[in-house]
Amino acid sequence: MLQGDRLATRFYLSEGMSRADTALRLTVNGLEGHLRRYEALPELLADHDDIRALFAPGAEGRRQAMNMWLQETNDVLQSSDIYVxxxxxxxxxxxxxxxxxxxxGQNFAYRPYFTEAAAGRNGRFYALGTTSGVRGYYFSAPVRGADGAVAGVIVFKIGLDALESSWAGGEFRILVLDTEGIIFMSSEPEWRYTAMLPLTGERSERTTASRRYSDATIGLLPHSRSAEQGMPLLRLANRDAPPQEYLEATQAMPDAGWTVHVLVDTAYLRGQARLAVVALLLLICAAGFGAVLVWQRRARLAERMQMQAAAQVELERRVDERTADLARVNALIEMxxxxRRLTEQELRRTQADLVQAGKLAALGQMSAALSHEINQPLAAARNYADSAAILIDRGEPVRARENVGQILSLIDRMAAIAKHLRNVARKPNEPLKDLALPLVVAxxxxxxxxxxxxxxxxxxVDLAPDLPPVRGGAVRLQQVLVNVLSNAADATEDGPDRRIHLTAHAEGDAVVIHIRDHGPGVPAAIAERIFDPFFTTKRVGSGLGLGLSISYNIMKDFGGELRVANDPDGGAVFSLILQSALPRRMAAE
Structure with missing residues (x-):
């Protein structure tokens, strides 16, 4: 019994330690990724001509313009503060x-990030802001004058509160300690600004000199460490309750000077181990009880066989009657x-006709746009032709030949525009091909x-430069993009913000296109019906309600998806998920 309890406890503690190690890796990767995003920015901005000009003689008049520029840059980069x-x-x-x-006007000469940058090196430092009272991580870089000497310092401050908030309420307790052993980030607010190392005079003096935690009071977090079956345990003392025991996984972040700790409460794991032992005991008891039942069943088996022989005759008679009834019912079901199959085929034909009718109804609107596009190259071609005639009369055949080349290019463009109109009017039956997404979007x-x-x-438009080709049909994919962009234009037409964002990036074996508007968004009540045929929120006469339904089916034909959601900052986001063509090519090679 005791041996089983030890084995179960070891198993569940090992499983908990494995989960803690995984959570630790994810936490460290998240912190390093967040810091790495801003690490190189101070050095880049330090070489900016406007920043360097700020330290030139008589540059005091430029400071207000620099304040505004720093504010705009801070908003774009989503950092906490930028200052010089x-x-x-x-x-x-x-x-x-x-x-x-x-x-x-504030002086931060006592901060290590300033002294590092003033000495000509890039600096980094974590601290609680003495002016704002907001925690942040600081990156600094020296600003050099025309003579190459350090003239000033530029600093980026980034916030970490969002990362810390994401840790709250989870299975794990997460702590981040500085070089002095003080907890400055924690999933448990009451542990923040407490020390896990003795507060020696030297440590306190270094913390006070840099004013890392401003006027915050640093306390001690009473704890003790031990090991059980090779796994580290941490016990934290509580004022009004017994100490809490945790499995502890740690990893250092040398660049930041931090140590990350992930804790897993062992109470639940030990409870699981005890539950497993109790379940084993119950299983043994159930096996003994089952043996008794088998013995009793053998005693009754002979009696039952006699009863079954008599019942079998009656059962066969009833089976024959039921079989005849089932045969009649099966015949009716088959009819x-x-x-229903005939009805379903008729419905599909009707739906296909209605979809084509919807496309033809939109053809009039599209032809007006295409006619406008054709008139421009026609006018340009006429001008080039007149110019070519004059050049021929002047005896300049080389320049006249260049004008003829321009006319041929405009004719090709008009042919391409006319091809769009012809392809939309006929039913799509093109096979899937590898498509260059930027060309389709254009x-x-x-x-x-x-x-x-x-x-x-x-x-x-913001297309990632490393986009792979996608699988689909050029004409039908253009039709989907036109439908979604038209709906976005409708949504923003009466609003103050009429921007539409079209972005694309690769996600694994797929390419995802996001089209976001700044309109009223999609109400939750209609989100599940928005891709249904003939469902529309537009006023009567403005649409048939087939555009999104057609687009949804086209994306399904491509082996992709069309989704809709609301952006947290307002507006609707349509997501087109297409299969990347790269895996197919690699498999072929």
Whole structure:
């Protein structure tokens, strides 16, 4: 019994330690990734001409413009604060210049990140802000003058509160300690600003000199460490309750000077072990009880066999009667199934006709846009032709030949535009191909340009430079993009913000396109019906309700998906998920 309890306890503690190690790796990777995102930015901005000009003689008049520029840069980079200091440690420009707790005029010469950068090295430091009272991680870099000497320091401050908030309420307790053993980030707020190492005079003096935690009071977190079956245990003392025991996994972050601890409460794991032992005992008892039942069943088996012989005759008679009834019912069911299949085929034909009708109904709107696009190259071709005639008369055949080449290019463009109109009008039956997404997006923008211009909408395209080709049909994929962009233009037409964001990036074996507008979004009540045929929220006469249904089915034909969600900052986000063509090519090679 005791041996079984020890084995079960070891198993569940090992499993808990494995989960803690996994959580530790994820936590460290998250922290390092967040810091790495901003690590190189101070050095890049330190080489900016406007930053360096801030330290030139008579540059005091540029500080207000620099404050505004730092504020815009801070908003774009989503950092906490950006500020510039002179060699005496006084802040001369800051992104928070408009706030009551602005850093302008504040002296931070006591901060290690300043002294490091003033000495010509990049600095980094974690601290509680003495002015704002907000925790943050600081990256600094020296700003060099025209003579190459250090003229000032630029500092980035980034917040870590969002990462810490994501740890709360989970299975694990997460602690991050600085070089002095003080907890400055924790999933448990009451553990914050307590020390797990003795607060010696030397440690306290270093912390006070750098004012790392401003005026916060640093206490001790009573604890003790031990090991059980080779696994580290940490016991934390509680004031009004017994000590809590945790499995402890730790990993150092040398670049940041931190140590990350992930704790797993052993009470639950030990409870699971005891439950497993009790379950084993119950299983043994159940096995003994089953043996008794077998013995009793053998005693009754002979009696039952006699009763079964008599019952079998009656059962066979009833089975024959039921079999005849089931045969009649099966015949009726087969007839009903045949009728329903015919009805389903008719419904599919009707739906296909309605989808084609919807496409033809939209053809009129698209033809107006394409006609506008054709008129421009026609006018340009006429000008090139007139110019070519004049050049021939002047005896300049080389320049005239260049004009003829321009005319041929415009004719090819008009042919491509006309091809879009012809392809949309006929039913799609093209096979899936490898498509270059930027080219498809550009052609779709060309088709929908008139609608966007009428709505006053602006499309901001951001395609990742390393996008792989995707599997699909060029014409049908353009149709999906045109439908979604048109809906986005409709959603933003009456709003103050008429921007539409089109982004694309690779996710594993897929390429994801996000189209986000700044309209009212999709109400939850209709989110599940938005891709149904003939469902529309537009006013009567503005649409048949087939655009998104057609787009949804096209994406299914491509082996992808079309999804819709609401952005947290407002507006709807349509996501087109397409299969990447790269895995197919690699398999072929």
């Amino acid at each position: 200091m002179g060699m005496d440690g006084t802040t001369i420009a800051a992104s928070n210049y408009q706030r009551a707790d602005s850093f302008i 009903e199934i045949a009728e 052609e779709a923008m060309q088709i929908v340009g008139n609608r966007l211009q009428a709505a006053g909408a602006e499309v901001l």
